[in-house]
Amino acid sequence: MRTLRPRRELLLAATLAAASVVSLDASLGCGKAQTDAPVTAVPAPSAEPAGVSTPRTARALGLVKDEGTMPVDLQIAAAQQMLGQFPDVRDHWIALGRLWVRKARDAADPGFYLNAKACADVSLEIDPGNLPGENLGALGLNGDELFDVLRLEDGLTPGQRVLVQATGADASTRKFEMTARVDSPVEVQYLQHGGILPFVLRELLGEVPADS
Numbered sequence: 001m002r003t004l005r006p007r008r009e010l011l012l013a014a015t016l017a018a019a020s021v022v023s024l025d026a027s028l029g030c031g032k033a034q035t036d037a038p039v040t041a042v043p044a045p046s047a048e049p050a051g052v053s054t055p056r057t058a059r060a061l062g063l064v065k066d067e068g069t070m071p072v073d074l075q076i077a078a079a080q081q082m083l084g085q086f087p088d089v090r091d092h093w094i095a096l097g098r099l100w101v102r103k104a105r106d107a108a109d110p111g112f113y114l115n116a117k118a119c120a121d122v123s124l125e126i127d128p129g130n131l132p133g134e135n136l137g138a139l140g141l142n143g144d145e146l147f148d149v150l151r152l153e154d155g156l157t158p159g160q161r162v163l164v165q166a167t168g169a170d171a172s173t174r175k176f177e178m179t180a181r182v183d184s185p186v187e188v189q190y191l192q193h194g195g196i197l198p199f200v201l202r203e204l205l206g207e208v209p210a211d212s
Contacts, residue, residue, distance in 0.1 A: 058125070059087075061118035062096060072102050090130060093123040097136045131177055138166065138176035145169075149180075156191065158182050 063080050066073045079096040086092055097119030104112035120137035123130060150163040159179060166174045182188055193199040193208075202208045 058118040058121040061115055062093065062100075062122060064115065066103070068103075068107075070106065072099060072106055075099050076103065088126055090123045090127045090133070093119045093126070094132045094136055097123070101136075134174075135176040135178075138174055145174075150175075156180060156182060156188055158184055158188065 063083065065080075066076050076096065076099045079092065079099055083089075083092050083096060097116040100112050100116035100119060104110055104116065117137060120133050123133035124137065127133065145166040145168050148165045148167070150165060151160075152162065156162075160182070161177055162180050164176055164178050166176075168174075182191065189208075190196050190199050193202060199208065
């Protein structure tokens with residue numbers, strides 16, 4: 001004979017089953033919500049702005065090892081060895097920078113001018129405003145400058161040292177000293193008359209004094 005459960009027990013079992021289903025759905029929903037939640041990334045530390053040159057990086061660039069075997073490469077290595085012993089001597093940095101300039105010209109690689117510019121920066125850090133360092137740094141000209149030749153108040157003489165001011169497209173200025181390659185008095189006259197041809201024409205027309 002089959003035994004029937006009391007009605008109260010059936011209702012209790014049904015209630016417990018429904019509660020279990022609701023609890024399972026709730027736990028699955030919470031897990032999905034946690035999985036789909038956006039992840040907030042921790043910002044990385046800001047890097048040093050590009051293009052910022054520091055004394056440490058300038059020294060490292062000037063002392064970078066050159067793997068060449070030409071005479072200038074051996075001279076660069078010797079100059080770098082000297083700076084290893086005397087790292088704060090201005091003239092040693094200028095000498096090394098000039099060797100990098102020669103390297104750039106011999107190798108036809110303008111990238112080596114960056115090494116020369118780094119040496120100039122170190123020399124100016126050691127002795128701010130020194131003219132040899134300014135001249136070495138002037139090799140960073142990019143070709144869009146306007147040039148003014150100064151120190152010509154008393155005229156021009158052969159082999160005279162002149163001060164040149166370069167004004168860039170951004171209105172920045174840079175001064176450096178150079179030797180005027182005017183090697184004879186007659187070349188000074190050519191410049192005064194605007195060139196050789198104007199000078200010859202004026203001489204034929206008698207407009208140039210015989211003792212000029």
